[in-house]
Amino acid sequence: MTKPSTRRPDHPPFAFVLFGGTGDLAMRKILPALYAAHRDGLLAPEGQIVAVANTALDSSGYLRWVGEHVKPHIAGTPLDDSVWRSFLERIAYVALDASQPEAFSLLGNTLASGHGRRIFYLATGPALFVPICRALASAGLTEGSRIVLEKPLGYDLESSNAINDAVGQIFKEDQIYRIDHYLGKEAVQNLLALRFGNSLFEPLWRREWVESIQITVAEELGVEGRGNFYDQTGALRDMVQNHLLQLLSIIAMEPPRSMDADAVRDEKLRVLRALKPVLGDEIRHNVVRGQYHAGAIKGASVCAYHAESGVGQGSTTETFVALKAEVENWRWAGVPFFLRTGKRLAGRIAEIVVNFRPVPHSALGPTALRPGSNRLTIRLQPNESIRLSALAKQPGMGMTLQGVHLDLAFDQFFQQDRMEAYQRLLLDVIGGRLALFVRRDEQEAAWRWVAPIIEDWLGNASPPKPYASGTWGPAAASALLARHNTCWPEEEN
Structure with a gap:
């Protein structure tokens, strides 16, 4: 000890x-x-x-x-x-x-x-x-x-700005630490190391070689006695506006000139400002919102969201969101980013999946042309790891291809204990290091991007799509990816 x-x-x-x-x-x-x-x-x-x-x-x-x-x-x-x-x-x-x-x-x-x-x-x-x-x-x-x-720092862009304005009258920007604990996770730090410490992936990290990117943060838990809070918030504000968009910005950012706080955050901000607005009919076509109903988690029955303590009668608050985002710049134009988060899902998973394009022509059969044959999976929880998926020949006669994996499980490779996200971030606050904290202009850009979706839902009488607890969300989330000739990882054969 x-x-x-x-x-x-x-x-x-x-x-x-x-x-x-x-x-x-x-x-x-x-x-x-x-x-x-x-x-x-x-x-x-x-x-x-x-x-x-x-x-x-x-x-x-x-x-x-x-x-x-x-x-x-x-x-x-x-x-x-x-x-x-x-x-x-x-x-x-x-x-x-x-x-x-x-x-x-x-x-x-x-x-x-x-x-x-x-x-x-x-x-x-x-x-x-x-x-x-x-x-x-x-x-x-x-x-x-x-x-x-x-978090949450406000309810929308206007309330977030009001809080930031008031706090900014008392504290300077370099005194303010807006915490997002996902940025302190070891696997997120390793994503930066993977991208900017190796020459292997940088030539492939662009639209010519990446077909799509998926970001999933799934929870088995429900609102856990926080119904009063969650019913006024929902998954879009609670998870997408902060955690998922922060992860997207790290994946898509350009290499910073250094790892200084503002150099890193400047590049993340450029990504958030380059997000294509989701407006009008695109919201109904590219955004799925759901709400869990009764079901079972690991064999135990759980109640529907509307039966949770503190949840309003007939609430239309979403407990699930899946959406397609696009980054309008030279590196990422045309590459869909699929974001998904929800409560009472089939598993507790947080991961980033980078799907590389299949080979343009295969002399080895259709397997090499199958989407998802080459991918990089960065697992944030429950077990932090990085997995590279590729194709190899099965032993024996013929040229039959099979998926194989190169795995880096941090708890197996590194003998020393891993630092938990909050421990790293609290030490950074004490030490005055701001790189892993959200700057005000980043936060505003994220709120500005989700604002049209919030406004559309407020004026849209159609309720969230139901899904049974213990599943992976409403069928519409699968249909969203199917329209782009892909699927979520758990749906593959």
Whole structure:
């Protein structure tokens, strides 16, 4: 077991203030990630964690809460009691109502002793982002600090701009960290390494050789008690506008001049601005929205979306989206990007599939002409890996081709433990590295692209297409790809 290092690490002293400190995100992701960084000796000894919530607890009560709710979500090596106790020594708790600015003097008193740069992580609903920032400013706590904003940042382009405008009056752009945890995943980092660290793929990474690209983020879970939130959000806002479009921009971006934050984000922005608008009849032809009905997940019966707690009667909120996007530039013109995400699907998968064009003529039979014979699959979850699919001759007489795979499973090839996405991103916030965070103009470009779809759905009386829980979504999602002579990976023979 690796114990916290007594050597001063590269990361500077900090005071990490976690708003929403008793919430689900704090318990499942943020505090486990900070514990892992502490366990691995990656946090400065002077670093302090201050949890803030409206729950009436004293410090000892909060630490008991943390022990009960955080420990089950700590991955990796077995938990060491001495390391856990030393982690708890970093944590203080402040009970306050974030909507009451006068209460922030309590927080100021806790931070008065000084523990380095202040980092304010807003793991709250977006309605509290602006009040919290204004209260921090009124309490004189924002000078030289950093602010981390969780998604969703608004409900549409207008509300997103309103939040960004208000936060931008208090914090400079280089102080604002808009987090998208998919950008911290090891496989996404390896996608950058694969593209820009090797000469093998770059000549093929263009319209002449790529037939289509598919991005899937599928969940087996439903709304999991978040019906009130999800019914006002839906899959398009919750997943497509941020996670999927960020992945698309990384796949399609031009090589940056360096890995500096703005160099990388400038190239992603160019992709988002080059997305062909989806308007009018194209929305009905190229966008599928669905909603799960009752079914079974791994043999267990689950209810329909409209029966979930907090979901409105007769709700038309989508729990599934599949769509075709196009990037209008020289590299990608004419190549369809198929994006798909949904809840209560047949499996938990996040992956990117790059389908290369088949050979123009085959002397070896029709197998070599079959779409999908040559592809690159980047798996983000559950097991991060990269797979290259090709054709080879079967042993024996004749020239019969069969698909073969070259696999890189990160957990098998690399012996060291992989860093979880939130741990990497939190260390980047502490270290002041912005490359893996979303810049405001990126966010605006993404909202601008999905806005016509949102507006069309608001004015469209037709309900989402139903699909049974435990399936891969409505049949219309398969038909969308069939019109382009391709299919989703699970539909292949």
